[in-house]
Amino acid sequence: MSNARAFISPSDLTFSWDGCHRCLWLYYNHQVKAPLFMPLVSELADMQERYFIGASSEHLHAAIPEGKVLNHGGFVQSTPIEVDGVATPFAIRGKYDLVMEFPDGTYGVIDCKFQARDNDKSGFYSPQLEAYAFALEHPAKGEPKKISSLGLLVWSPVRPRGNAAVGFGLELSCSWYPIQRDPAALQQRLAEFIAVITGPTPEAKATCDQCRYISTRREILGNE
Numbered sequence: 001m002s003n004a005r006a007f008i009s010p011s012d013l014t015f016s017w018d019g020c021h022r023c024l025w026l027y028y029n030h031q032v033k034a035p036l037f038m039p040l041v042s043e044l045a046d047m048q049e050r051y052f053i054g055a056s057s058e059h060l061h062a063a064i065p066e067g068k069v070l071n072h073g074g075f076v077q078s079t080p081i082e083v084d085g086v087a088t089p090f091a092i093r094g095k096y097d098l099v100m101e102f103p104d105g106t107y108g109v110i111d112c113k114f115q116a117r118d119n120d121k122s123g124f125y126s127p128q129l130e131a132y133a134f135a136l137e138h139p140a141k142g143e144p145k146k147i148s149s150l151g152l153l154v155w156s157p158v159r160p161r162g163n164a165a166v167g168f169g170l171e172l173s174c175s176w177y178p179i180q181r182d183p184a185a186l187q188q189r190l191a192e193f194i195a196v197i198t199g200p201t202p203e204a205k206a207t208c209d210q211c212r213y214i215s216t217r218r219e220i221l222g223n224e
Helices: 021-030 041-051 122-137 183-197 209-221
Strands: 068-072 075-077 091-095 098-101 107-114 147-163 167-179
Touching: 021 183, 021 209, 041 107, 075 122, 091 122, 107 122, 122 147, 122 167, 122 183
Parallel strands: 107 147
Antiparallel strands: 068 098, 075 091, 098 107, 147 167
16 A cells, blocks of 8 residues: 555554554554644653753653763664564654663663653553664664663643743653563554554544544535
C-alpha cells in the first residue's frame, strides 16, 4: 500500500494504542489522522529540554543516577522489528527528549512532561520510553548505546509569582519517576500493534469521539 507507514512512533505505542484501533489503522495504512489542537505543548516541551542542555543529573533531580545530559531532542531510528524471530517491514522512529550519559559508559532516556497535576504515569509511558531505548540499542545507523535508565521528569504548576513591576513567573514542582526496563513487554506490545495495523479494519472504539462524530454526521447528512 503506497500510503502505508513503515515507521512506528514511540508515542503511538501509548496514546494511539490506548485509543481507537480503527483510527490507528487508518493512520498507518492511509495516513488519515484527525487534527489535534494542543496549545503550548510543543513550546513547553522545548522549554524543558533546552533548560537542561549539558546539565548534570543533580540539576535535574537528586534521585536521577549520577551523569550529565548528552543530547536533547534527537531523532532515533531502529533496525527492523522482529516478531517471533522474523523481521517485519516496520522500525521504530521518533524524537526523544533527553539522553543522559553515565560514568559507567551506559546511557539513560528521560521524557520531560509538563502536567497539570503531579502524578505518576510511568506505567502508561513505559512502552514509549522502552521504544526509544530499543532504537538506541539497535540503531539503523551509528553505534548502539547501552540504556541502563529510563524515567519521567515531571513539572507541574504550583503557584504564580511576581508582579507587574518585576515580571510574573510560575513556580513549578519537579518529580522524577523511574521506569523499570522491560524489553519483553515492549516486544509484546509491538507484536500486538503490528498485528492490528496489518490486519483487517478494526471496529471503532465505542468511546471514540472522532468515529462517533463521523457516524452521526453521516446519519444526519446522508450521502452529502
